[in-house]
Amino acid sequence: MPTVCDFATWEPVLRLLRDSGAREQAAPSIRVSGRISRQSWSLPLRRRLQEPGRAVRGEDMRDETEAVERVQRALADAGVDTVSFTGKISQDGKATLRLLGPSPAVESGIGTPHPGALLLVEGAVPQPWRCLPDPVPDQSPGAVPATSADPALLERTLRERLPDAIGATEAEIAAAEARLGVPLPEELKVLYRVTRSRWEDLGDDYEAAERACMAVGCELFALDDLYVADASSRPSPWEFAAMEAVVTPPDAAVQGLVGSPGWIVFGDNGGGDRLAVDLTPGPRGHAGQIIILSHEENIGASLVADSLTDLVLDRKSEGRGGSGGDQPPPVAHVNIRSLPSIEAAAHPGLEVLSIGVWDAEPLSLAPVADLPRLRTLAAYPGTLADPLEIAGLDTLEFLAIGPAEWRVLLDAGAVPRSLSAAAIKVHGDQDPLPTVAIANEILALWDRPQIVQTRIEGDLDRVGPAGPVGPADPVGVVP
Structure with a gap:
């Protein structure tokens, strides 16, 4: 990582940290630490208080943003997503910085320079992410669609609402089933026979796209964008995922899983929560019911409608989340x-x-x-x-x-x-x-890859706004 290890790359960040820390620490040197990724950063900076009633503006953080962006560009060039650091800056400008990692066996810390979870077994995932759905008994109510499922009514309603929509061909539907590895339920096939929901079919007509959302009851994905919401589609850091547990009460409509090979995601509620057809329902659910997966939760889903017909006709279902009994x-x-x-x-x-x-x-x-x-x-x-x-x-x-x-x-x-x-x-x-x-x-x-420390040394008083005046100090790698 030659550019990431260049003192000039870190100079603006170190200068900000020194200026911020000098107001708090009167010691001969100050300790600094933080974390920068390509998308975010966490730095211990004292920011100026804003006038009451005035929000923070971009110019208020311009120096910080420009300093961080220099490091982020270096991370991108090196193909590294995130780096943590710690170091000391003396009052005379001498700075020693240690970059910590990354390591393929360590998850990034959440808003901290300390390492996140240590991955001791290659490819291991927490137990909830290994859980598969319980089988649905053949003679149970969950083995068949709800009585409200009505493909003919669904098709008539959608064609009335979307008379100009371009529907998918049977070959396109078959291709989607082959890609997903699961047959599409009849109601979902009816939906895409009426509209395949491709943006190019709308001719950049935003009003038409809005009408399609109103007609279906969600932001409908294109047929080509359907996906199966199995556990791998819902990744979570070990520190959070290991704290979860799969629980499906005997009176629940939806199994309390991370994901299922029977959850076919077809839309979004406009806020990042995904709607799916559920082919592996809970004890009180029905095959083909509509569930929603919250983007704010790592596990579980909630019932929205007993069928796609109910969703389109705005006949929402009661929750039926399950009480869990006395367990x-x-x-x-x-x-x-x-x-x-x-x-x-x-x-x-x-x-x-x-x-x-x-x-x-x-x-x-x-x-x-x-x-x-x-x-x-x-x-x-x-x-x-x-x-x-x-x-x-x-x-x-x-x-x-x-x-x-x-x-x-x-x-x-x-x-x-x-x-x-x-x-x-x-x-x-x-x-x-x-x-x-x-x-x-x-x-x-566990004989796993170590967190490598890369030491960078330099002198902030020899560095101007345009970069180092003289050659950068040597870089050492400390295992």
């Missing part, structure tokens, strides 16, 4: 606001235990030691009485604990070998270098 939840949160103890969280079906902010004595994990389905443990730093109790949790696939707790496990050789991924929970403004050192120790246990 304790598979995800438990122990903290000062939720459950009061580990004992209160423990039950045979527990899959995820999250221990948050705690103001009492540290907690023992003994109550969950023998639970057969516990796969995720996330504990706020300092909340565990004995981190070595983790060694007895041999069903864990994801573990997120603080640096001190990881230190105990590493020194004792007690890191659970059942793990597929791990995370180091760090709170506050801490130097990321110790976190990276622990992360590399964990990665080494």
Whole structure:
């Protein structure tokens, strides 16, 4: 990454950080850290307070934006999506910067220079992303469409509303089925026989596009853009995904999955939520019902209409999300606001235990030691009485604990070998270098690629706005 490793690339960012930090730190040097990706950045800058009632404008952040864009261009040239950094800047302008990674075995931290989840097993995904839909019994109501499904009525209604639409041919529908690997239900075929919803068919007529949305009840995708919303279509970082659980109550209309090979996405509600035909309904659902997948959620879907006919005729269904009965939840949160103890969280079906902010004595994990389905443990730093109790949790696939707790496990050789991924929970403004050192120790246990540190040195007082006055200092790579 020659341009990313050039001191001149980072000079504007470092200058902003020095100017911002000098107002807060009177020490001989200041520590800086942050994260920049091609799409976003997180820098510890003190921004000027705006006048009351005035919003932030582009010119208010011009220096910051231009400084970051120089790094983003270098990332793009190097084919790198994101980079974290930490360093020191002395009062005389001497700066030492360390670029942290990237590593193919480490997810990006969320708004932090610290590493995200460590991917210990190549290609592993959290358990909810491995769940397939339960089969629908042949004689159950879910095996057939709802009584409201009426392909003939649907076609008449759509042709009345869209008399000039260009429909798909049978060959085009067959090609879509071959591409998706699943037969399209009859109602969906009827919809695309009336309109294949290609933008070029509308001749750049935005009013026609709006009429089509009103006629169908959503922003309809072109036949060529139909896709199956299986679990892989809904990616999520391990730190979030491992905290989810698949639950389908016995009275639910929709299975509580991440995704399904029977969810055929055909439209959008205009706000980023996707509408799909559901061919793998829940216990109280119907084949071909219409569901919506929220872009703000990692898992699950909600019922919108019992059939495509109902959607087009604006006959919305009641939710029928399912109550879950009296079963304790598979995800438990122990903290000062939720459950009061580990004992209160423990039950045979527990899959995820999250221990948050705690103001009492540290907690023992003994109550969950023998639970057969516990796969995720996330504990706020300092909340565990004995981190070595983790060694007895041999069903864990994801573990997120603080640096001190990881230190105990590493020194004792007690890191659970059942793990597929791990995370180091760090709170506050801490130097990321110790976190990276622990992360590399964990990665080494699984022989995974390390987080490489690239050291860049330079002198801000020898650098003008146009770039370095003299040659850049050498670059060193520290494993």
